[in-house]
Amino acid sequence: MRAYQLDFLSSVIYLPVEMGVVYFLWFVIYSYSGQIIIGGLSFGDVVVYYLLQRIANRIVGRGFVVREVGEDIRKGNLSIYLCRPVDYPTYKLFSVLSYTTVNLLAGVAIFVVVSASLSLWIQLDPLYWASFIVSILLGLIIYYSFTLCIGLLAFWTEETGTLLILVDGITHAFSGSMIPLTMYPAAIYQVVSFLPFRYIYFSPLLIYLGKMSANECIAEIAIQSTYVALLLIGSRMILRSGLKRYDAQGG
Amino acid sequence: MIRYLRKHLKLYIRYIRLDFRIYQQYWSYLVSSFIQYVTFTVISVVFWQAVFFNVTAIGDWDVSKLVMLSGMMFVGFGLYIHFWGFYNLPGKIRQGDLDLYLSRPLNPVAAIIFSEINVVAAISEMTTGLAVVASAAIYYRIPIILANLAIGLGLLVLGDLVLVLMQGAISCSAFWLGKTGIIQGMRDLLDDFERFPITLLPSGLRFFLTYIIPMALVATYPTLIVVGDIEALQITLQIAIIELALLLLWAVAFSKAWSAGIRRYGSFGG
Numbered sequence: 001m002r003a004y005q006l007d008f009l010s011s012v013i014y015l016p017v018e019m020g021v022v023y024f025l026w027f028v029i030y031s032y033s034g035q036i037i038i039g040g041l042s043f044g045d046v047v048v049y050y051l052l053q054r055i056a057n058r059i060v061g062r063g064f065v066v067r068e069v070g071e072d073i074r075k076g077n078l079s080i081y082l083c084r085p086v087d088y089p090t091y092k093l094f095s096v097l098s099y100t101t102v103n104l105l106a107g108v109a110i111f112v113v114v115s116a117s118l119s120l121w122i123q124l125d126p127l128y129w130a131s132f133i134v135s136i137l138l139g140l141i142i143y144y145s146f147t148l149c150i151g152l153l154a155f156w157t158e159e160t161g162t163l164l165i166l167v168d169g170i171t172h173a174f175s176g177s178m179i180p181l182t183m184y185p186a187a188i189y190q191v192v193s194f195l196p197f198r199y200i201y202f203s204p205l206l207i208y209l210g211k212m213s214a215n216e217c218i219a220e221i222a223i224q225s226t227y228v229a230l231l232l233i234g235s236r237m238i239l240r241s242g243l244k245r246y247d248a249q250g251g
Numbered sequence: 252m253i254r255y256l257r258k259h260l261k262l263y264i265r266y267i268r269l270d271f272r273i274y275q276q277y278w279s280y281l282v283s284s285f286i287q288y289v290t291f292t293v294i295s296v297v298f299w300q301a302v303f304f305n306v307t308a309i310g311d312w313d314v315s316k317l318v319m320l321s322g323m324m325f326v327g328f329g330l331y332i333h334f335w336g337f338y339n340l341p342g343k344i345r346q347g348d349l350d351l352y353l354s355r356p357l358n359p360v361a362a363i364i365f366s367e368i369n370v371v372a373a374i375s376e377m378t379t380g381l382a383v384v385a386s387a388a389i390y391y392r393i394p395i396i397l398a399n400l401a402i403g404l405g406l407l408v409l410g411d412l413v414l415v416l417m418q419g420a421i422s423c424s425a426f427w428l429g430k431t432g433i434i435q436g437m438r439d440l441l442d443d444f445e446r447f448p449i450t451l452l453p454s455g456l457r458f459f460l461t462y463i464i465p466m467a468l469v470a471t472y473p474t475l476i477v478v479g480d481i482e483a484l485q486i487t488l489q490i491a492i493i494e495l496a497l498l499l500l501w502a503v504a505f506s507k508a509w510s511a512g513i514r515r516y517g518s519f520g521g
Contacts, residue, residue: 018443021443021444024452024453024456025447028309028310028447028448028451028452029302029306029309032306032308032309032310032451033305033306033307033309035305035306038305038306039305158279161283162279162282162283162286162287165283165286165287165290166286166290168290169290169291169293169294172294173294173297178294178297178298179298179301179302183301183302183304183305184301184304185301185304
């Protein structure tokens with residue numbers, strides 16, 4: 001850290017600069033539209049939404065699992081893990097968690113500072129906070145499991161880079177990362193609601209914003225848990241099937 | 252002088268040929284790049300369509316102009332990545348790889364840019380952008396005057412060149428600072444402003460993003476000029492003059508930074 005002091009200093013203000021872009025974008029949209037509520041959210045809600053989403057993005061991470069798993073399989077590095085008394089998917093999950101822990105701590109600090117300085121609304125109900133934390137962690141596991149499934153397709157395909165691009169695009173569009181899903185036309189929102197992507201960011205963020213009742217929060221978390229189970233089982237099945245054809249020639 | 256230029260032109264053409272050859276052999280990269288650009292384009296269009304599902308207009312900007320803005324953004328970025336060598340310069344400085352360029356009888360800056368040239372990606376991105384602009388013009392029935400298109404693209408080139416030289420100057424800071432990843436990241440964050448209409452921002456920010464860091468020139472103003480916006484056309488000359496001054500300023504800044512950096516460069520690497 002001391003060797004690259006400017007790097008460290010810059011990383012502290014990285015997120016607020018990014019938030020500035022979002023803030024001005026939605027300020028312009030709400031100002032010129034003349035509407036107070038768009039897609040069920042006020043301007044204040046949207047600012048909190050995107051601030052939390054940017055922080056959650058650092059917690060949930062990006063598609064590097066696809067890249068790493070794909071490389072492990074293609075280069076034969078998977079053998080290292082198969083020889084060890086570690087479970088590969090669990091190992092990968094905890095390596096993701098280690099990455100997210102540091103970002104979570106920094107993110108919480110930045111969230112508090114930015115919220116206080118912009119006088120943003122802060123959730124005070126501890127039950128909603130607890131639900132949000134549980135939900136965002138389940139969202140992380142959903143995203144991890146989904147990207148793990150995609151990465152494991154490297155057993156059959158040499159190129160996972162294109163898949164990563166598509167995964168990132170689909171996740172960005174349908175998880176609530178790009179725009180709150182309630183702003184889509186009703187028909188599209190209905191379809192998107194059945195997909196697991198909305199439970200990565202959109203559901204946890206709505207829980208935090210208090211847009212769901214207690215029963216709805218419980219239902220969302222139950223659905224997230226179901227998706228987690230399905231995706232983890234799916235990844236296990238893909239891994240088992242892929243290992244039958246795995247051969248660590250590398251290159 | 253002519254021999255010097257011809258030598259560098261030959262090198263430039265050679266690297267372009269190499270780039271095409273790579274994509275011919277590894278056509279999956281081309282497919283992957285194409286899918287990436289289409290995905291980004293679709294995401295931009297979907298975003299604005301979703302916003303305009305809820306609102307009818309944002310100031311003078313309607314969905315047609317914003318879709319064209321998305322396309323113009325890709326054109327600008329496609330031109331920018333032609334000079335990707337500047338972006339990777341800090342890594343070369345840190346690892347001591349500049350020797351490869353300093354030991355040759357060539358202009359090292361030109362050699363760095365040419366060696367990292369990604370013509371196929373640049374052409375793909377620019378083509379995708381122009382296709383979006385053309386499709387939006389046809390779908391939304393926006394008449395395009397060729398003179399406006401030429402002026403808009405000219406401003407875009409000017410803005411991109413300023414940003415390229417700015418990038419070069421930022422990259423030269425690696426001679427003193429070592430790792431510049433996060434500074435670069437902050438500079439990259441400003442790219443986010445490209446994707447929405449800068450003319451709607453508060454006046455101070457609008458001035459900064461037009462005349463200091465000309466993000467407005469790589470998408471917003473070219474779009475307005477192409478669609479024939481009167482106000483934008485009226486201030487084109489003013490913008491162009493200021494941008495030429497900025498171009499000169501950043502060219503001098505980069506030149507000074509490079510000269511000073513090379514004097515302290517020690518290719519120890521790490």
